[in-house]
Amino acid sequence: IKEDAPVLQPKLHRGVAKVEDYALPAYFDRRDSPLPDVSYVQNLSAEQKSLKEKEKGSWVALSNEEKIALYRISFKQSFAEMNQGSGEWKSVVGGIFFFIGFTGLVVLWQRKYVYGPVPHTFEEEYKEKELQRMLDMRMGPVQGFSAHWDYENKQWKK
């Protein structure tokens, strides 16, 4: 930009609207984005501040505990922690079985108390007559029903 060119000055809106938390860069632990926008710990204690100063020097001088402390300032969970599974699936499968079982009880109750009697066509005597009728009219004579009936000996084919 040339120095004498007219430059639009942005109108600063400080004091007009509050910047909401969710609009600011957030911290997150993600496998596919290892370095989040912000450190996990934003407000450092005095001890952490002095550790940060020490970090500017040689890292060989840092003890393992100090290195871990520095890591924990910047990050919430290590990769091992963020990737760990949980036992939640057991609860889910257990819940599934429980509710299937409960549904079974509901169905049994319904069958007893809600549904009326089955039609008369289910009675034993009716069924016998129905079967005889089917054989008489030769239903499925080739490969189906009547094909399995031995008309000579009046029994089912073996």
Place this chain on the structure above:
Amino acid sequence: MCGNMFRAVFRLSASGARSLTRSRPCYSAPLASRCYSHGKVETDEEFDSRWVTYFSKPDLDAWELRKGMNTLIGYDLVPEPKILDSALRACRRLNDLASAIRILEAVKDKAGPHKDIYPYLIQELKPTLTELGISTPEELGIDKL
């Protein structure tokens, strides 16, 4: 896309006789490799040197380090030791040990089921790690729960 994302390491690339021997677990896919285009395909070496140059910038700032690392981890490859070396040195310039350790964790995670890649990377990076004083996650015990 002509090939699938998970190219076997033993494929011979279109750009010439570069053989990847079994002992060198160098898994990397060339960038923008489409068999049906007549555009230039970036070779592995070009890709590596581009990234080494990126992290070698003397006044690299923290945002650029994060952006570079997150982008690199987004690719379907495990970065070469020289790229990681450059990135770790960038962390040193920025006085950020935590990010250096995080980078090591990330590449180990990136290798996925290929368990032999990470030890190779550490072996190649050992001189840099001892020089800069970066402990591996294993040394600090944060690779376990």
